[in-house]
Amino acid sequence: MSVLSWIEFEATEKRKGTVKLKGGYNVLLQGRPESTVRLMPEPSVLYLPLRSKRFAFSELSVKEGEYVNAGDILARDPDNFGVPLLAPRGGKVRLEKVPGHIVIEDAAKVQEHADMAEEELLHLEQEMGAGGIKRYKLVTLGAWEFFYDAYTGAVPDPLGTPQAIIVSIASLEPFVARGDAQLRNRLLNFTRGLEQLQSLLEYQPIYLVMPDVESEFVNLLRNHIRGYAWVKIVEIPLRYPHDHVAILARRLGLKRSNGPIWAVRTEGVLATDRALTLTKPCLIRIVSIGGIGVNSPAHLNVMPGYPIKMIKERYVFEPAARLINGGILTGEPLGAEALGLDTECRGLTVLPELEDREFLGFIRPGWDRSCYAGCFLSSLRVKFHERFTTGMRGEGRPCISCSFCEDVCPAGIMPHLIHKYLYRDLIEEVDMARVDLCVECGLCSFVCPSKIDLRQQFIDAKALIEQEKQELRKEQERQEKEREEQAATKSVEEKDA
Ligand code: SF4
Ligand code: SF4
Incomplete structure (x- = not known):
């Protein structure tokens, strides 16, 4: 190691912070997605839900039968700073075909473009300078939907000034998309994205949250950010939900009354790089598919609107399975009316739908389940990953x-x-x-x-x-x-x- 890199190494070690965290639990379940990212076949139809957890895209920008290009704005959310719903592929727009969705028929992968009005850019440059343009690009190119207010989880004001930004690459809830899968071969984009985030700030810090583990990937990331004195590293144990940004903001002493705290996960930093370095729209998502109802749990390279049916046909083997939009602890069940992935989807969890009691389960009570109380037979086993189903085993008490x-x-x-x-x-x-x-x-x-x-x-x-x-x-x-x-x-x- 050269003298210069040794000095940088020392500086990185000094910048590492620890936070005192309470509670938490290491949830061990079978069906964890591998970190490899698989390409899915190109769909010919996309079903874009007009609603997701935080967004309601009620202001339509397209007409029935219109042809759009990839990157065009289909609709906006007027209550969330006009965050747009972008067309992930070119094709013909159908507004009335499926309730609650914009359907893109004859979807084709063609060169995407940035749907930005030149006059508006000029006006913004005169009014607000380079900083205003950056924020406009983040919203218009679809990167702003990856930003959260750390305390409320809401969409922050893009024109506001945060007291700090918390960037988390840790994703501890089973089975949402993990940072290591999203960052595979994209570390350079990530560090460029961090630099772009820093350019939005004056002196406010960026906290980078990562797991306190010694893995090849984490060490590689530490090496990549060695020279970034403005990044404060926060290492957390692998206990869910110690990656939760509201908990981290509290423990870091970032008071709500001192102004907003922005939070972004790995995908948000990558989207920031794409929007600000390349001026390109953020159309692709790396989502996970996990749980014991899945053939081979993995990460998938898809886009919003991707037909859920196509994912089910390839990955779900259980005839009666419950699909959950998101992780196992906080996700919401997907109803039959949901035909495509929504724009905020981070993963799908698939659990076998069990209603029957386990055959002769009373002979070996709890042998196959990890129990926090340690009162089942499982406490005699070494730590293992549980097969988690929807079955309640008659436990409502x-x-x-x-x-x-x-x-x-x-x-x-x-x-x-x-x-x-x-x-x-x-x-x-x-x-x-x-x-x-x-x-x-x-x-x-x-x-x-x-x-x-x-x-x-x-x-x-x-x-x-x-x-x-x-x-x-x-x-x-x-x-x-x-x-x-x-x-x-x-x-x-x-x-x-
Ligand atoms: S859901 Fe709320 S009350 Fe329950 S453990 Fe989490 S923070 Fe605590
Ligand atoms: S039984 Fe009562 S005390 Fe025990 S975990 Fe449930 S709510 Fe909490």
Whole structure:
């Protein structure tokens, strides 16, 4: 090692930060996708859902029967800074063929282009300089949809200034796309993307979150970012959900009141590079397909709108399988009406749909399942990866106050207590028990021996509390306005008198 690289190595070691993290659990399940990325056949039809977790593309930019090129804007989300839905391939647009989707027929892979208006670029350059153009490109070329507000998970304001950016290559929830698969042969694009992110900032730091493991890939990445003094490395243990950006932001001491914190995963950094270095639209996704209902779990090179049927035919062997959009703990079941991958899809989880009881299961109770409580026969086995299905094994029961949910909760709250308050409709107590700190990781539901769906209860409770607070604010504003009006009338009457 040369003297210069040794100095850089020392600097990298010094920049490594550790954060104190609570709870978490190493979820070991069968069906983990390999890190190799497989190409899927080109589809002749694409089904682009108009809704995804955060987006609703309600403002259409195309007409029925129109021909579009790859990269053209099909629709925008007016409530999320006009983030566009891009055409991943050229073809004929059909708006009424499938409800809730834009269909592209005769889809063809032709040279994609950037759908950007020259006059708007000129105007932005005059108004906001180079920084404004960069942000415009990020939105128009489809990279902004990979950006999150670390605390709320919402789409951040592209014209805002963050107090920090958290970049995470760690992806610990089974079975969403992993950073190592997405970065395969693209480390150069990643480091260029980091430089582009840094060019959006003045002095604010970028935290790069990676697993604290010694693997060839992680060491390679560490070598690539040695010279980047503005990147602070944060190493985390391989325990889900220690990669959660809201938890990390809290533990890094980044207070919400000091301004927004942007969060981006690997795919967001690569999209930033594509948009800002190459001025090209982000049309391809690397998504995973995992779970025990899959032939050979892998990562797939696809695009939004890719027909789910084509993926099922190649990878799903179970005749009755539940498809989940996303990871096993936080994903949402895909209904029969979903025909194509949505623009935010990071992976598909496939589980066999089991309703029957296991034959003679009582003879060796829990031998085939890893149990947080260590109360099944499985505790006699060395650590193993469980075959996880949709079967509940008759486990819906009341809370037994075992506190496992509290042990694993990364937010440091007491899920069992909040559950009991909710059971008794004590909403004020639920609020005081800080349900707002819940990051919806689903680990409490996963370890709960009574199989209580705590996560969903807390999502509903947070929405209810927010709604009540909003109503209260509105009522206070109404009363304030009424008081002001009464005071104004009184003063006019006094003047007249
Ligand atoms: S879902 Fe919420 S309450 Fe449950 S473990 Fe995760 S953060 Fe804690
Ligand atoms: S893990 Fe389930 S049963 Fe145990 S305390 Fe929490 S809610 Fe109750």
